[in-house]
Amino acid sequence: MTWVIATNVLLGYAVGISDIRITFGSPDSRQERDCLQKIYSVGPDLAAGFAGSVEIGFAMISSLQKALKLEDQSLAWDPRSIAEQWPSHARKIFNRYPAAQQQLGSQLILIGANPTENAPGASAMRTCVYSFSWPEFEPVQARPHEVLSIGSGSNVTPYRELLERYSHDHEFRNMLLMGESMAGGAATMFASYVTNVVRDNPRPGVSPHLHLCLVRSGQVQVWPNDHSYKGRWQAHSLGPPAQNPRPDFADMERFSMPTVATSFAELCEILGGDAALGRTSIAPIRGGFF
DSSP: OOOEEEEEOSSSEEEEEEEOEEEESOGGGOEEEEOBOOEEEEETTEEEEEEEOHHHHHHHHHHHHHHTOOSOTTOOOOHHHHHHHHHHHHHHHHHTSOHHHHTTOEEEEEEEEEEEEEOTTSSSEEEEEEEEETTTOOOEEOOTTOOEEESGGGGOHHHHHHHHHHHHOHHHHHHHHGGGGSTTHHHHHHHHHHHHHHHHSOOTTOOSOEEEEEEETTEEEEEEOOEEEETTEEEOOSSOTTTSOOOOOTTSEEEOOOOOBSSHHHHHHHHTSGGGGTOOOOOOOOOOOO
């Protein structure tokens, strides 16, 4: 269970947002825990987030990272080409897993800056967002202002309504752009709305603890939605906290990211071993897809 979303901000960058909750255990004793990072840099100007089977998801991320590594920093990948070639490779990875893992499903969101195109009215690269879902993993590209969504959160009405508001409400998007007094501020403001809608409408499998991912030419940044709050008042960093540290006030409480796993092995360790996840061992996955 999870929720991962992504959209093009049309200011020369794209943003991805993912929660950190996992659901595990046997069907009659399901447990939940906030402990997993689900969105990662996978190459120059590229990031990906996953939903569904955690083990398959990490295999997908690892495969992309290995295939998209570039020694020459003057080069960049065309995300459209990756989106076209990825489905066949994703199917191969997915089909190597036993039926028990496949039944958990597998979805991916890919975010990239396109080195061959510029954003409208700007010198920055145009960005693009794609989603892929099992069993065929055919790419779905985000239209202008559209927010792509994967995971169980996609079916929650208040969550879906927020994404539709972003897509269709021009004034709402303009309000978010006021945060661009700091680079990436619009992404932070949108993430604060996502945080609030999850907090105010809790659903099994989705956490209000989120990772934000900003992708632009030459840069992929991932950071948590940590903030200070008191009642309905909240204080967030605008953009990545390294550029604009989170304001802290003595009379405000802190909402801070718990410890999260960034690999399947780390997750098993946090949860007390493979048995906690019902893991089934498989042969190592080898090879790239380009």
